Amino acid sequence: MGRHSLPDADTADDGRSRPRVRRRTVAIACSLVLAVAAGTGAAVQTGLFSFADSCADDAVRIDLAASPDIAPVVRAAADRAREEGLRSDGQCMDVRVVARQNHEVAELLATGSNSPDYEVWLPDSAVWADRVQATGDGVPLTAAGNVAASPVTVASVASAGTELGWPAKTWTWARLTSAATSSERLRLGSGDPARSATGLLALTSVARSAQGSSGASDTTVAAAAKALSQRVSDTDAAAAATLARAESGEAAGDPDRNQAVFLSEQAAHAYNRATGEGIPDLRLFYPSDGSPALDYPYQLVDETALSTDESRAATRFMALLAEPASRRALTAAGFRTPGEEVPESLVRAAGGREPQPFTGEDAATAALPSDMLQQTLGMWTITVQSARLTTVVDVSGSMQTPVPGRGMSSRLDVTRATLKQALAGFTPEDEIGLWEFATGLDGTRDYRELVPTDPLGPAGRAGTQRARLTEAFDGLSAVPNGATGLYDTTLAVYRKAQDTFVKDKFNALVVLTDGSNQDRFSITRSALIAELRKLSDPGTPVPLIAIAIGPDADLDELVEIAEATGGTGYQVSDPAEIEAVILKAIMTVGQKGRAPQE
Structure with missing residues (x-):
C-alpha cells in the first residue's frame, strides 16, 4: 500500500523513507539485550559518546504528526529524550516530530485507503479524531490521554475591546458574536470551521448560546455564519494574521483587517509574544456561557498494527510529555496542562483580565456534544x-x-x-x-x-x-x-x-x-x-x-x-x-x- 504524503509545515525529519515493521515481536536473547542496555546506559550517563553512537542500531523509532501550534514543544521534548538517552524497555527512543495541519491529516486518515506513515497523531482537538471515526472506514485511533488544553475565546484588538466593554463587561457567545457582526466598525473573522477546530467549536458555541437565549436561534446562527463566511481564513494562524495592528495604523479601518477573531488562548498568547514585551496587543473575551477548549488528544494510530516496542515507546513518550520539564515548556508556550492550576501570568500574557475569564458554574458546561458539532458543520457547509x-x-x-x-x-x-x-x-x-x-x-x-x-x-x-x-x-x-x-x-x-x-x-x-x-x-x-x-x-x-x-x-x-x-x-x-x-x-x-x- 502507498503512504500518505502531506506537505510539512515544519519538519525535523531527514527526508528518508524507511520500511515499517508492523507486527508484534517478542524479545530474544534477553541477557544480551540487558547487557547492551546496561553498557550503553552507563556510557550515556558518563557522556562517553552521543545518542547516535550508543543507540543508532537499536533505537525504537516513533513518527509523530503534531498540530503546528504544539509541534515545537513536542519536538523539543523528543530532542531532550534523544539527548538524554531516554529508554523504553531498555531501548532508546528516536521520536521524529513533524507539524501537519489537522484537517489534512483527518481527511487522509478518514479515507482509510493508505497506511499512515506515523504511529502517533497529536491534533489540537478530539473533533478531528471524531471526524475520522465517523466515516466508518477510517484508520483506527486509540486515545491515550490529553497533553494540553487551551480554551476558545474571542480575541479583539485594543480599540474593539474598549468598544465591547473589555474587561468589565461579560457576554454570552450569541450576544458577543451578534455585537461583533452587526457593527460596521467591528469586523469578526475566524478559521474556517471545516478546517479549524477553534472555528467549529466557537460557531457551535454560538449556536448553543442562541438556542438558550432566543426563539430565533436558527436566524441568529445563520446570520453569524454568513458574516463569518466573508472573513474566513484557512487556519487559526492565518486568522490571527488578519487582525489590525494599531502601530501600523490598520486599526483605523482597513476593510481587509479584522478587529476580532475566534482564537484559542494559546494562539493569542503566541500572537502577543510575537509583538514583543509590554502590554499585550489582544484583549480576550471568555463568554459567560462557557468556553470549549482545544484538548490535544494523544492518539495511537492503528494500534493493533504497532509492534510491541512501538506501542510501549509511544506510551513512554506521552509520559515524558506529562513530566515537569515538559509541562513547564508547555506553559511557557501558552498551553494549559491537564490537572494543574492555570497560572495567572499565562492568562494575562494571552490578554485575559478579571472578570475575564469567566469562572461561573456555567463554565463547566462548555463541552459540546458531537451531534451538535456535526450539525454546525453541515450548516456551515450549506451557508458558505x-x-x-x-x-x-x-x-x-x-x-x-x-x-x-x-x-x-x-x-x-x-x-x-x-x-x-x-x-x-x-x-x-x-x-x-x-x-x-x-x-x-x-x-x-x-x-x-x-x-x-x-x-x-x-x-x-x-x-x-x-x-x-x-x-x-x-x-x-x-x-x-x-x-x-x-x-x-x-x-x-x-x-x-x-x-x-x-x-x-x-x-x-x-x-x-x-x-x-x-x-x-x-x-x-x-x-x-x-x-x-x-x-x-x-x-x-x-x-x-x-x-x-x-x-x-x-x-x-x-x-x-x-x-x-x-x-x-x-x-x-x-x-x-x-x-x-x-x-x-x-x-x-x-x-x-x-x-x-x-
Whole structure:
C-alpha cells in the first residue's frame, strides 16, 4: 500500500523513507539485550559518546504528526529524550516530530485507503479524531490521554475591546458574536470551521448560546455564519494574521483587517509574544456561557498494527510529555496542562483580565456534544456554499410500513414530516427540488418531477419555493402496488442535475428509499454505475447522497451507486433521523470536494 504524503509545515525529519515493521515481536536473547542496555546506559550517563553512537542500531523509532501550534514543544521534548538517552524497555527512543495541519491529516486518515506513515497523531482537538471515526472506514485511533488544553475565546484588538466593554463587561457567545457582526466598525473573522477546530467549536458555541437565549436561534446562527463566511481564513494562524495592528495604523479601518477573531488562548498568547514585551496587543473575551477548549488528544494510530516496542515507546513518550520539564515548556508556550492550576501570568500574557475569564458554574458546561458539532458543520457547509439539492423520495407500497414505536405512522408519514422540518435549516438562497418514484407511477416511467429545483425564498411567505415544497411534501402518497424503480430513476435525476448544474453551489442528489431495485425492465446495476461514471464530471460535481430507510433497504447497493458519483450512502432505522443524516452527508461529501489533492 502507498503512504500518505502531506506537505510539512515544519519538519525535523531527514527526508528518508524507511520500511515499517508492523507486527508484534517478542524479545530474544534477553541477557544480551540487558547487557547492551546496561553498557550503553552507563556510557550515556558518563557522556562517553552521543545518542547516535550508543543507540543508532537499536533505537525504537516513533513518527509523530503534531498540530503546528504544539509541534515545537513536542519536538523539543523528543530532542531532550534523544539527548538524554531516554529508554523504553531498555531501548532508546528516536521520536521524529513533524507539524501537519489537522484537517489534512483527518481527511487522509478518514479515507482509510493508505497506511499512515506515523504511529502517533497529536491534533489540537478530539473533533478531528471524531471526524475520522465517523466515516466508518477510517484508520483506527486509540486515545491515550490529553497533553494540553487551551480554551476558545474571542480575541479583539485594543480599540474593539474598549468598544465591547473589555474587561468589565461579560457576554454570552450569541450576544458577543451578534455585537461583533452587526457593527460596521467591528469586523469578526475566524478559521474556517471545516478546517479549524477553534472555528467549529466557537460557531457551535454560538449556536448553543442562541438556542438558550432566543426563539430565533436558527436566524441568529445563520446570520453569524454568513458574516463569518466573508472573513474566513484557512487556519487559526492565518486568522490571527488578519487582525489590525494599531502601530501600523490598520486599526483605523482597513476593510481587509479584522478587529476580532475566534482564537484559542494559546494562539493569542503566541500572537502577543510575537509583538514583543509590554502590554499585550489582544484583549480576550471568555463568554459567560462557557468556553470549549482545544484538548490535544494523544492518539495511537492503528494500534493493533504497532509492534510491541512501538506501542510501549509511544506510551513512554506521552509520559515524558506529562513530566515537569515538559509541562513547564508547555506553559511557557501558552498551553494549559491537564490537572494543574492555570497560572495567572499565562492568562494575562494571552490578554485575559478579571472578570475575564469567566469562572461561573456555567463554565463547566462548555463541552459540546458531537451531534451538535456535526450539525454546525453541515450548516456551515450549506451557508458558505449555498446548496442545490434535488430530493428523490421512494413512494413504493412498502413505504406504507409502520415505523416501530411511532404508532400507526408509516415510513412515508415520518419521511414527509422530517423533510418539512429540514426545510427550516436552509437559507432563502438554497435551492431544493422534489421527485418521487415507484413502478407504475407515471405510465412506463418510474419517476415524476413534482417541484423543479429552485431557490427557496424567505420563510413564512405564500407563493415561494419553500411553500410549494411544503405542499408537495404533504401530498406525497404511496403507490399501493408500486415497487422500487431505483435504477431508472437515479439515472434520470442524475442527468437532469448535470444538465441544470449551478456553479458556486453545492449541487447534490438526495435519494431516500426503503428497498432495492425491483423493476425487472430497468437498466442493470452495472450499466447504471457505468453510465453514472461516464456522466460524472469533476468540473460539475453532483454527488449522490443515498439514504436507506429501514432494514429492507440494500445499503451496499446504494453505497456502490453513490460512490460512482463521488457520493456516499447511509442507513437509518427511523425516517426521523433523515435530517441529521443529510447534514452529516453534506459535511462529509462537501469536505471531500474541498480536500487538497495528494
